[in-house]
Amino acid sequence: MPPKLIPVFTGTARYRGAYGGRGSGKTASFALMTAIRAYQHAMAGESGIILCGREFLNSLDDSSMGEIKAAIRETEWLAPHFDIGERYIRTKSGKGRVDFSFAGLRTNVDSLKSKSRILLAWIDEAETVTSLSWSKLVPTVRANNSEIWVTWNPEREQSATHQRFRANMDDDMKIVELNWRDNPWFPAVLEAERQRDLKSRPEEYDWVWEGDFRKLVAGAYFAKGLTEAKQQNRIGFVAPDPLMTTRAYWDIGGTGAKADACAIWIAQFIGTEIRVLDHYEAVGQPLATHVEWLRSKGYDKAQMILPHDGAAHDKVYKVTYESALREAGFAVRVIPNMGAGAATKRIEAVRRILPQCRFNETTTQGGREALGWYHEKQDEKRGIGLGPDHDWSSHSADSFGLLAVDYQQQPTSTRQPIQYKRLR
Structure with a gap:
């Protein structure tokens, strides 16, 4: 994984996370780590659920399932320990059994209370998660040594996710900023896209690639004028x-x-x-x-x-x-x-x-x-x-x-x- 993420997964913490722009490798890294955690729990004789959530989830196609399947299959030593089906992922090795569950917080957060023991909750694309969803989810993840992981692309400083995990960080949080330059395997195809955005869409470049807040919206009335003001040092x-x-x-x-x-x-x-x-x-x-x-x-x-x-x-x-x-x-x-x-x-x-x-x-x-x-x-x-x-x-x-x-x-x-x- 990107070296900047190693301290995030070292030691104990209630919350682990990463925020930043496109091409940083944060989603792929966290997908792999959820699988490794599932394997560790199963080998330790623990059973429960790895919950993978987003604020909105209309179908499994909108979930992190594909990323997790790819991470398992591409990791030679990990793949034999999992049973992967079209609509499920679960461990098959060890003294315990761990299942992956995928849910949309906006519509399913109340039903999460009836889920069996949640060992880990990974919330991806967390920028849009509301304060209400967070307040309902956090006490649901209550098993001993359970953790909550968060990955997101920042958009607004006023978002509930920013306020909870950046503006008011606690000692039990390990959260870092991760952008394209922090990814040693940043692909050439994305580098071409980055350069294209830098040239053709400067009003959104910092938000898309550098993890900045979204100060300008493409198509906004004054986006061009504000971009020029920045470029001209006004x-x-x-x-x-x-x-x-x-x-x-x-x-x-x-x-x-x-x-x-x-x-x-x-x-x-x-x-x-x-x-x-x-x-x-x-x-x-x-x-x-x-x-x-x-x-x-x-x-x-x-x-x-x-x-x-x-x-x-x-x-x-x-x-x-x-x-x-x-x-x-x-x-x-x-x-x-x-x-x-x-x-x-x-x-x-x-x-x-x-x-x-x-x-x-x-x-x-x-x-x-x-x-x-x-x-x-x-x-x-x-x-x-x-x-x-x-x-x-x-x-x-x-x-x-x-x-x-x-x-x-x-x-x-x-x-x-x-x-x-x-x-x-």
């Missing part, structure tokens, strides 16, 4: 100009667990350059929380730019965001309703102004991820687009669209390069 440290107006562009959310997110972008227009300084997003929080963030970051003097619904009265309190922010001491301006096709107008405006943007890397990361994800919702049956998908990314995208529209509406004189006089 994402890095960006300092504010203390003499220029600072603007805060809002997409208004609400309060409560099911409310839309509130998103804010902080920017300055300096000549023909747009300095994007900061980004904020919160779900279900009151206005006071947003105001506290603005003040804590030193944006007391920033001009608040609200969408047209910022002037709409709240059904309960009979106040508006506009009036509440004015009362809090902020300068406020409301952008009029853009009418029919407003979403399309915002998208086109963002595409036009992205080449003029410079992003402060650390403080705008979450916002750039949202922009990179924002994409067309598709009717797969009819093969047509249905407009922007209203998902987690749309709130930050809408507030950035407000920024773009407002920039284009600024007097031309404010967008001319600044002229500096030489001091004599």
Whole structure:
């Protein structure tokens, strides 16, 4: 196996795993190790199940069965110890018997409790496993010295798998990052594919091959513009100009667990350059929380730019965001309703102004991820687009669209390069 995986399978651990991009060899390695573990348990006189799961599993064709069969058959000393059928894998040597079981966690996790003794659970393609599935699976794997193995290609930092196994690693976890360069047997055919993606699909290269989070979605509205910003070094440290107006562009959310997110972008227009300084997003929080963030970051003097619904009265309190922010001491301006096709107008405006943007890397990361994800919702049956998908990314995208529209509406004189006089 790749040398980087040897420490993962050395010593004791409750959790073992690997994450990373394509071509790393992690799936093949873990498939082989599940078979070796099954053999070890059987030879030690232990009986039970090796559970191989994924969040979604419609049939055995979608499972890890094929990988495990191949690993056993290709390992000369291991093959004689297994009975392999079209729809099953089990040990046939030793004092005990170990069977492989394949299940989809989303639909079968409750039934796992009725399974016989689970010695090991290997969850492949674990990026999509939900927090609920993990909370049900973990206590099900409760035999003495039982283990849970996890392999996945990262996609979102907010995923339940990342939060459980990377963001909050414990001492009983042995988990490593594994990418193509860590695989001594990385094949030439995949090297050709990697080079092709590097050249033709740079917006997805880091996610597919380098194990990075998926910051851009192929076909997303702003993927090309953000890729160019990275290539042209327009994402890095960006300092504010203390003499220029600072603007805060809002997409208004609400309060409560099911409310839309509130998103804010902080920017300055300096000549023909747009300095994007900061980004904020919160779900279900009151206005006071947003105001506290603005003040804590030193944006007391920033001009608040609200969408047209910022002037709409709240059904309960009979106040508006506009009036509440004015009362809090902020300068406020409301952008009029853009009418029919407003979403399309915002998208086109963002595409036009992205080449003029410079992003402060650390403080705008979450916002750039949202922009990179924002994409067309598709009717797969009819093969047509249905407009922007209203998902987690749309709130930050809408507030950035407000920024773009407002920039284009600024007097031309404010967008001319600044002229500096030489001091004599």
